[in-house]
Amino acid sequence: MRYGDFTPYDLVLLLQGLGVSLALFVSTTLIGLVIGTLWAVIRFYRVPVLAQLVAFVAELLKNSPVLVQLFLVFFGLPAFLKINVTPTQAAIITLSGNSAAFIYVIAVSAIESVGRDQLEAARVFGLSRWQILRRVIAPQAAAFAIGPLTGLLVNQLQVTSLISVIGVMDLTKVGNILNLRTLKPFLVWTAVGALYYIAAKLVAHAGARFEKRLRAHTAWKGL
Amino acid sequence: MISITGLRKSFGATTVLNGIDLEIRKGEVVSVLGSSGSGKSTLIRCINGLEKVDAGRITVDDFDVSKPRELAEARKRSGTVFQLFNLYPHMTAAQNIALAPVEVLKVPRKEAEAEARRLLQQVGLSERADAYPAQLSGGQRQRVGICRALAMKPSYLLLDEVTSALDPEMTAEVLSILANLAKGGTTMVFVTHEIEFARSISTRIAFLDKGLMIADLPTEEFFSEKGMALPRVAQFLSKMRKD
Amino acid sequence: MKFDLSIIAKHIPFLLEGAWLTFQACLLAIIGSLVFGLLVAAARTSASPLLNRLSAIYVDIFRNIPFIVQLFFFYFGLPEIGIYIDAFTTGVIAMSVAGGAFTSDVVRSGILAIDPGIIEAAQVSGLKKSTIFRKIVMPIALRASVRPLGSVFINLILTSSILSTITLNELTGSAKIVASQTFRPFEVYFVLLVAYAALTWFVSILIGMLHRHLNRNQAEGAV
Numbered sequence: 036m037r038y039g040d041f042t043p044y045d046l047v048l049l050l051q052g053l054g055v056s057l058a059l060f061v062s063t064t065l066i067g068l069v070i071g072t073l074w075a076v077i078r079f080y081r082v083p084v085l086a087q088l089v090a091f092v093a094e095l096l097k098n099s100p101v102l103v104q105l106f107l108v109f110f111g112l113p114a115f116l117k118i119n120v121t122p123t124q125a126a127i128i129t130l131s132g133n134s135a136a137f138i139y140v141i142a143v144s145a146i147e148s149v150g151r152d153q154l155e156a157a158r159v160f161g162l163s164r165w166q167i168l169r170r171v172i173a174p175q176a177a178a179f180a181i182g183p184l185t186g187l188l189v190n191q192l193q194v195t196s197l198i199s200v201i202g203v204m205d206l207t208k209v210g211n212i213l214n215l216r217t218l219k220p221f222l223v224w225t226a227v228g229a230l231y232y233i234a235a236k237l238v239a240h241a242g243a244r245f246e247k248r249l250r251a252h253t254a255w256k257g258l
Numbered sequence: 259m260i261s262i263t264g265l266r267k268s269f270g271a272t273t274v275l276n277g278i279d280l281e282i283r284k285g286e287v288v289s290v291l292g293s294s295g296s297g298k299s300t301l302i303r304c305i306n307g308l309e310k311v312d313a314g315r316i317t318v319d320d321f322d323v324s325k326p327r328e329l330a331e332a333r334k335r336s337g338t339v340f341q342l343f344n345l346y347p348h349m350t351a352a353q354n355i356a357l358a359p360v361e362v363l364k365v366p367r368k369e370a371e372a373e374a375r376r377l378l379q380q381v382g383l384s385e386r387a388d389a390y391p392a393q394l395s396g397g398q399r400q401r402v403g404i405c406r407a408l409a410m411k412p413s414y415l416l417l418d419e420v421t422s423a424l425d426p427e428m429t430a431e432v433l434s435i436l437a438n439l440a441k442g443g444t445t446m447v448f449v450t451h452e453i454e455f456a457r458s459i460s461t462r463i464a465f466l467d468k469g470l471m472i473a474d475l476p477t478e479e480f481f482s483e484k485g486m487a488l489p490r491v492a493q494f495l496s497k498m499r500k501d
Numbered sequence: 502m503k504f505d506l507s508i509i510a511k512h513i514p515f516l517l518e519g520a521w522l523t524f525q526a527c528l529l530a531i532i533g534s535l536v537f538g539l540l541v542a543a544a545r546t547s548a549s550p551l552l553n554r555l556s557a558i559y560v561d562i563f564r565n566i567p568f569i570v571q572l573f574f575f576y577f578g579l580p581e582i583g584i585y586i587d588a589f590t591t592g593v594i595a596m597s598v599a600g601g602a603f604t605s606d607v608v609r610s611g612i613l614a615i616d617p618g619i620i621e622a623a624q625v626s627g628l629k630k631s632t633i634f635r636k637i638v639m640p641i642a643l644r645a646s647v648r649p650l651g652s653v654f655i656n657l658i659l660t661s662s663i664l665s666t667i668t669l670n671e672l673t674g675s676a677k678i679v680a681s682q683t684f685r686p687f688e689v690y691f692v693l694l695v696a697y698a699a700l701t702w703f704v705s706i707l708i709g710m711l712h713r714h715l716n717r718n719q720a721e722g723a724v
Contacts, residue, residue, distance in 0.1 A: 098655070098698040100662035103673060103690055110680060111687030115504075189565065196567035200666055207569055220577030228566040228574065235565040306625040333627045344622035347719055348640045357636065358626035390718035410626060 039217055052209030053230050059126055059205065060195050064188060066127070067134025074135065075142035079168060089139070096136035102197050105129045109201045126198040134191050141183045145176035178249050185242025189235050196231070206230060259283050260305060260336070260414055260447070264314035267300055274300045276469035278314070282447055284413065287440045289448045289456035289477075292466035293494060298449040299341075301466070302418045305447065306338050319413065334362065337407030341419040343399040345391040351378060351402045352387040355409045363410065370409070377405040381435050397428025404435060415439070415446045422451060453498050457481055465491055506688055512679045519675025520696075526589065526671060527658050530596035534657065537601025542608035542642075543634065556605065563602035569663050571595050576667045592664040600657045607649040611642030644715050651708030655701045662697070672696070 074089040096104065109125035112118065120128075149172045157167045199207035210227035214220050265278040274297040282288050290298045303309040305316055307323045316323045318332035345354050355374035359365040365373070378387050381401040391399055400420055407415055417436070421429040433455050440446060440459040450456050456463065456477075463480040465473035467490045475485060486492045509516075544556040563571065572595045579586060586594075615638060623633045643650075665674035676693045680686040 095694065095698050098659075098701040099694040100659040100673065100697055102662045102665070103676075103694050103697060106673075106677070106680070107687065107690035107694060111690045114684065115687035193565075193567035196569045197663070199569070207567065207573075210570065210573065214573065214577055218581075220574065220581055224570055224574035224578060228562075228570050231567055231570060232562065232565045308621050308625065330627060333625055336625075338622070338625045340618060340622060342616075342618055344616070344618035346619060346623070346637055346641075348644060358628060361629075361632050361636070362627040392719050406622075406626070 041213075041217055041219075041222075045213055048209050048213070049206065049226065049230065052204060052206035053234065055203065056192075056195050056205040056207075056231075057234065059123075059130060059198065059203070060192050063127055063130035063134055063195075064191060066131035067138050067191075070131065070135035071138025072142055074139040075146060076168070078139075078143060079146055079172075080164065093136040093139045096133055097140065101129065101133050101194050102200065104133060105197060105201055122198070122202045125201055126195075126203050130191070130195060130198070133194065134187075137187050137191075138184070141180050141187065142176070144183075145180035146172055148179045149175050181242065181246045181249055185239060185246065188238050188242060192235055192238055193231065259317075259319065261317045262301075262305070262314070263316075265301075265304060265311055265316060266313040267297075267304060267309060267311055273469050275304070278466075278469075278471050280464055280471065280474065282414065282445065284445050285443055286462060287444075287446045287448060287460045288462045288464055289450055289460040290464045290466060291450070291453065291456060291494070296466040297469045298466055299418050302338070302416050302447065302449050306333060306336055306416055334410065335412055336414040336416055337410050337412035338416045338418065339400070339403045339407050339420045341422050343391070343396075343403045343423075345399055345402060345406070347391050350388045350390055351383065351394065351405075354391070354402055355406045358406070359409050374405065374409060377408055378402070381405060382431075395428065396424050397431040400424060400428070400432045401435060404432070404439075408439075413445060415444055417446060417448045417450070419449055419451065451498070453495065465494070467494075504688065505685070506692065508683050508685050509679065509688060509692055512683065516672065516675050516679060519670055519672040522589070522669070522675075523658075523661050523671040523673075526593055526596065526664060526669075527654075527661050529593045530600055530657055530661070531654050533593060533597025534600030534604045534653070537597055538604025538608055539639070541601060541605035542612060545605060545609050546612045560602045560605055563599050564606075568595070568599050568660055569666060571599055572663060572667060588664070588667045588669040592661070592667060592669055596657055596660060596664075599660070600653060603653045603656070604650065607646050607653060608642055610649075611646040612638055614645060615641050644719070647708060647712040647715060651705060651712075654708075655704055658701055658704065659697065 074093065077089050078086045080086075105125060108129045109120060109122065112125075113120045153171055154167060157171050162170065195205060196207040199205050199211060202208070206227055210223055214223045217223060260280075260282040262278055262280040265275050266273070267275040278297075278301065280288075280301075290301060292298050300309060304311050305318070305323065307329045311324060318335050321328040321332040321335070323329050323332045345351075346357070349357065352371055352374040355377060356367065356370035359370040359373065360367050375384065375387050378384050378401075381404065383398060383401055383405075386394060386398060391402070394402065400423075403420070420436075421432050424432060429452070433452065436446070436448070437455075437459050448456060448460065460477045463473065463475055463477055463485075464471055465480070465485075465488075473480060473485060473488055473491055479485060480491070481495075486495070541556045541559060544552040545560070547553065572592065575595045576588065576591050579591065619637065619641070620633065623637045628636070661671060662673040664671050665677060668674075670678065673693065676689050680689040683689065
């Protein structure tokens with residue numbers, strides 16, 4: 036292998052990077068979904084102090100750069116708490132928290148999209164708050180949230196690229212390595228960009244299909 | 259003179275105008291009547307070039323509206339007032355009126371604004387010259403719409419159901435202005451549902467039914483036995499009067 | 502370790518220098534985004550199928566590829582084709598191009614939301630196409646777009662932190678230096694995070710004020 040040239044192995048490297056990006060994307064999205072929904076439930080129950088705290092943290096995470104959040108976790112936490120944080124751990128913590136903040140906002144507006152009259156009707160029938168949340172609100176809110184959620188996921192997929200800065204071997208980091216070795220920036224970054232593009236399109240496509248299925252499920256099918 | 263010959267227009271499979279001939283001479287007030295969907299509004303939209311005609315020819319003072327270059331001239335000679343006013347929401351009443359004179363006729367801005375205020379005074383809106391459309395009532399908006407058309411000093415005024423979106427009180431406001439204009443000798447093509455009003459101001463009535471012009475008569479004749487002899491006209495008039 | 506902010510105090514002038522650079526980059530990028538965005542929105546809503554197509558492709562690409570990849574593409578790529586510009590200029594260009602894609606989407610939906618009757622009124626009064634665009638379409642579309650454009654610009658401010666990855670010592674870049682000098686990364690990045698959040702909060706208030714000011718005469722029934 037002559038220094039500087041592309042090798043077939045580089046393709047494997049790129050796909051490996053893509054795999055790391057996607058794995059982190061999927062795992063942090065799932066964690067974010069759980070945490071974000073939990074936060075929204077806390078708000079729904081108007082838990083004192085906790086509800087305000089959650090709203091404040093979400094606001095802070097939404098309105099600050101992910102890169103800074105990443106630095107805070109990766110450089111800040113180990114120094115402050117005297118613990119060891121690997122790049123991957125820092126990436127998972129940061130991306131999950133960031134996704135949670137945005138999912139919280141979507142979930143809150145999805146819950147609020149369900150008409151107040153329905154809640155009152157359900158209360159009249161004697162349903163508990165938890166039953167109302169599960170039986171009345173959740174199905175409708177999910178249908179409402181899927182559109183904004185798809186938009187968010189396409190965005191969060193791109194946000195994962197920032198973890199390359201703290202050394203996670205994701206697609207962008209692989210791009211960096213190939214860029215330095217081959218000195219063919221146009222080719223390298225076009226290839227990296229194309230892979231991200233395809234992944235983003237797949238996410239958007241999957242979201243659209245899922246939405247269609249969900250809507251078909253709730254749509255009136257006749258008698 | 260506005261001259262329409264053999265005008266045909268369809269939207270997809272629906273034929274809206276199916277061979278219309280009509281002439282409007284200077285000084286005439288021609289009301290176009292007909293039930294909804296008879297193609298009245300489309301006729302106006304063909305005259306001012308908002309719809310492309312499929313066949314036939316429309317000229318305004320000999321300028322062919324199907325030719326882009328001549329359309330500009332034709333549009334300078336005709337002013338349109340719309341059913342839903344279509345005022346520019348980000349401009350005051352006076353600015354709405356002065357825009358086209360400044361941009362198209364190259365009238366100095368000061369002069370155009372003064373003229374706008376004079377027109378607004380004529381329609382009883384001198385107090386509202388600096389109000390925005392959202393701050394005006396429907397009747398006031400339509401009066402501004404009429405001023406906007408008049409500001410271009412058009413030879414012909416095209417009125418497309420200008421009172422359909424207004425309640426009776428506001429309708430009266432607008433119609434009294436139109437009556438004044440008619441008295442003053444403004445040439446008008448008046449697409450409307452206001453039969454009694456059409457009768458009082460028009461020199462001629464054109465009646466459209468299913469894309470065909472089935473009557474084109476002087477006003478008195480239209481409302482006499484001659485018009486009533488046409489079954490569709492009789493039916494239409496009796497129905498409208500009942501409503 | 503205790504949370505001690507006093508260590509940062511003497512580095513504040515240095516951080517403010519970084520903030521000044523962030524401010525300049527963001528201001529120029531916002532202007533650039535507006536210029537690109539308006540041109541592309543005009544192309545996307547024009548009658549020319551070719552312009553439609555090209556502008557749609559531009560928006561699609563730059564919305565679906567991570568900004569850091571776009572930035573590296575320009576930063577490493579441009580010198581390869583003989584264009585030598587500094588990191589600041591590269592950053593501003595990359596932000597303008599990416600921001601332009603988002604801006605054009607916002608402006609485009611603002612244009613498409615205009616009542617066609619208003620455009621027809623302008624056409625029949627004999628106004629030229631260019632006049633209609635300048636005097637009618639743009640003012641109406643931009644007024645309606647103040648809030649969504651504000652979100653795009655706030656995102657741009659957050660995105661500007663990524664410029665630190667191409668050696669630009671803007672706010673985040675400066676903070677990195679301070680963090681490594683003071684050995685207090687947690688405090689530094691925490692302050693930075695709050696600073697960005699405060700900044701975007703402040704900007705969003707300004708945008709709200711601008712929106713109300715520009716639309717003060719547009720509310721039904723307002724006198």
